Amino acid sequence: MNSNETQPDDVTARVHEAFHRLTDSIVGDLMLRPPATEADLTVAEAHLGQQLPDDVRALYLLHDGQHQYSAADPRFAAGIFTGLPLLPLHDVLFSWDQWEGFEAEEDMDDFASSTPEGFVQPKYSTRGWIPLSHDGGGNHIGVDLNPGPAGTVGQVITFGRDDDEHQVLAPSLLSYLEQVTALITSGAVTPSNDEDDPDWTLSGPQSKLFHPTGITTT
Template sequence: MDEGDETTVRVRTAFERVVRLLPGDPLLNPPATGERLAAAEEHLGQRLPDDVRALYRLADGQVQYEHPDLLQAAGLVGGEPFLPLARVLLHWDQWAGFESDISLDEFASSTPEGFVRPRYSVRGWIPLTHDGGGNHVGVDLDPDERGRVGQVITFGRDDEAHRVLAPSIGSYLEQLADLLDQGLAVPGDDDEPWSLRVPPGTSPHALFRAEG
């Protein structure tokens, strides 16, 4: 994958649109090196999709808020800052052991049905964000029958109805850029990140198209 291939160009174009339209400072980290990506994939035991790799070659995540750090990045994914590779691995490791406990799967489901495995935890779910409460937006490398490898999903401690947000991270960024271009961004403050404007009682995740 080089800087001129179709996937890289698509991700870079969408990424630059999102950064330009964000209501705040994205506080981007420097790009991840090829060596760092290779080490992350060795740790995960699976290759990341090309568009995820392309995203990390643009920036190794965003600055992560830590008390009493006053810096708060304008999140690129789900309104939350996307994780540096080191933190991707940290959160992924924390889910180790849950996959084998099938008693946790009782209420798990997929939206749309059949796209995400109805499980509480799957090692093919790679977290790209963390909301501070154990929930993530990430990419799915082990989808259910109707799903697609690399689809963007929600999962985590409080998420049982796993929602597919987009068929790929490239599509997610394009959809997000379109929503921002429509003026749907609601600026945040010192305590809350920015969000997308939706009707009361509606999740911003509902604005994204699983097959868009």
């Protein structure tokens, strides 16, 4: 059962539990922002023209992202997306807006694919991909609201400027949070404890480390 098949109150409780277990496993300053409000989420969804999954809403009602590095405040938060920070809602919308127009550039789709095959649309960009993180170079981990024929609405994927082979990391944000914690516990992923170098150490590619619950290729 994924987060879209449970009641919102249950999703909220499970996201809170998963988030706290994850953050307890991370060394370093998370620089978490205060919660977003229901009004903030309503504005964001109106801007996106689509409803966010319950687990994404629950996470933002817990914290509206993490501090973002800037010239005015050049600090790195200990990012929860295997080292990448959770974007505040206003930065989610800003990043999403940067992709406007690329969906129509079909010649840029020529090299696009997904792992597993058919789970993500073979596109360079689509407005159904909502960035929840960024690496500072135009690449994201986010949720997919317009998946391929084998995919699931709300699945967590990679996409961006350098990402032709989109990876499905988890069938939901809740599952992703749980899996990151499990990978830290197993030693497959090691959070950075250097505030000047936020990159985490992974024992292998994300596509090999993550095992999306319920995702099969047969």
